[in-house]
Amino acid sequence: MDNDAVFYRELPKVELHAHLNGSVSAQTIEKLISRKPHLNIEHSMTAIGKGQRRTLDECFEVFRVIHKLVDTEEDILMVATDVIKEFAADGVKYLELRSTPREERDTGLTKRSYIETVIKAIQKCKEEGVDIDVRFLVAIDRRNGTEVALETVNLAEEFMLSSDGLVVGIDLSGDPTVGHGKDLLPALQKAKNSGLKLSLHLSEIPSQLDESDLLLSLPPDRIGHGTFLHPEVGGSQSLVDKVVQKKIPIELCLTSNVKGNTVPCYAKHHFKYWYELGHPTVLCTDDKGVFCTDLSQEYQLAASTFGLSHEAVWKLSQQAIDCIFGPETVKQQLKEKWNDLHPQLFK
Ligand SMILES: CNc1ncnc2c1ncn2[C@@H]1O[C@H](COP(=O)(O)O)[C@@H](O)[C@H]1O
Numbered sequence: 485m486d487n488d489a490v491f492y493r494e495l496p497k498v499e500l501h502a503h504l505n506g507s508v509s510a511q512t513i514e515k516l517i518s519r520k521p522h523l524n525i526e527h528s529m530t531a532i533g534k535g536q537r538r539t540l541d542e543c544f545e546v547f548r549v550i551h552k553l554v555d556t557e558e559d560i561l562m563v564a565t566d567v568i569k570e571f572a573a574d575g576v577k578y579l580e581l582r583s584t585p586r587e588e589r590d591t592g593l594t595k596r597s598y599i600e601t602v603i604k605a606i607q608k609c610k611e612e613g614v615d616i617d618v619r620f621l622v623a624i625d626r627r628n629g630t631e632v633a634l635e636t637v638n639l640a641e642e643f644m645l646s647s648d649g650l651v652v653g654i655d656l657s658g659d660p661t662v663g664h665g666k667d668l669l670p671a672l673q674k675a676k677n678s679g680l681k682l683s684l685h686l687s688e689i690p691s692q693l694d695e696s697d698l699l700l701s702l703p704p705d706r707i708g709h710g711t712f713l714h715p716e717v718g719g720s721q722s723l724v725d726k727v728v729q730k731k732i733p734i735e736l737c738l739t740s741n742v743k744g745n746t747v748p749c750y751a752k753h754h755f756k757y758w759y760e761l762g763h764p765t766v767l768c769t770d771d772k773g774v775f776c777t778d779l780s781q782e783y784q785l786a787a788s789t790f791g792l793s794h795e796a797v798w799k800l801s802q803q804a805i806d807c808i809f810g811p812e813t814v815k816q817q818l819k820e821k822w823n824d825l826h827p828q829l830f831k
């Protein structure tokens with residue numbers, strides 16, 4: 485590893501946008517494939533390699549393949565444990581993992597047991613002393629409509645109270661071409677009223693202006709992607725104004741957007757737009773397994789593409805602390821950790 489790569493690995497980082505089943509590493513996929521040879525799944529079907537690009541549609545096909553491989557309690561526990569340890573090894577000190585409790589027919593687990601299994605993995609890593617603070621956002625897949633969304637929110641509310649602070653919020657994700665946010669608004673509103681934080685995928689594709697406007701009225705506590713919010717790409721100034729006025733942090737996933745073909749190249753990524761506005765932005769991986777990346781690499785890519793100094797990169801990773809859904813005490817602990825690590829990185 486060259487010196488620069490070492491800097492990015494050692495840089496303490498906060499990861500706020502990571503879908504569990506999109507984050508499964510090649511090593512873990514190998515273990516899953518050997519457990520289920522009859523599925524005839526090859527690793528090339530679960531990841532998009534260097535230089536490759538797919539349509540967003542094709543990305544969602546990849547998730548369907550991974551879901552076939554991850555379909556028991558044992559699998560979910562292994563996947564979650566491996567993913568947490570991999571983030572920790574990459575220098576991530578605080579992680580918000582998100583995952584969609586699936587239907588019982590897909591996993592043999594109720595949605596409740598699905599959530600419990602992810603929590604078990606988080607607790608296991610904590611007991612083993614893995615150096616990372618992990619929280620959980622329960623995800624709503626937008627294609628499943630109003631009722632499933634409400635059911636998911638009800639469960640998340642329960643776990644928010646019973647999980648010792650591990651469940652902190654709701655994620656809205658899934659294929660953006662399917663369904664409409666208006667059907668999910670009541671569930672999201674209910675979640676917000678109960679004290680759950682909201683991170684919503686917003687304007688990941690063009691022509692979702694109405695939906696984004698509607699969902700911004702909640703408002704969400706963070707935005708995922710927001711690729712097409714600004715006027716230069718067909719969004720609107722009024723959407724930008726709302727995001728800016730409410731200071732809603734945006735989770736930005738460079739490689740995901742380039743490989744999923746929603747932005748033409750790294751240099752044209754909307755990181756530049758929001759960063760230059762001085763708006764709170766947080767670099768994230770989205771699906772480190774599927775897109776073959778890690779958070780260190782995303783920071784390094786942002787720096788090399790947009791000419792950021794190590795000091796600027798440090799600030800970026802430090803400012804992400806203010807965007808976490810964990811409590812104020814955790815923010816303070818993280819800030820102290822960053823201060824302690826600073827001299828070591830800038831010696
Ligand atoms: C690439 N951009 C994206 N846009 C929207 N949703 C995405 C996504 N990447 C992942 N997901 C969501 O995360 C699920 C996989 O993890 P879990 O089974 O929940 O752990 C996908 O099925 C999709 O709903």
Ligand SMILES: [Zn+2]
Nearest residue numbers: 503657708770
């Ligand atoms: Zn995402």
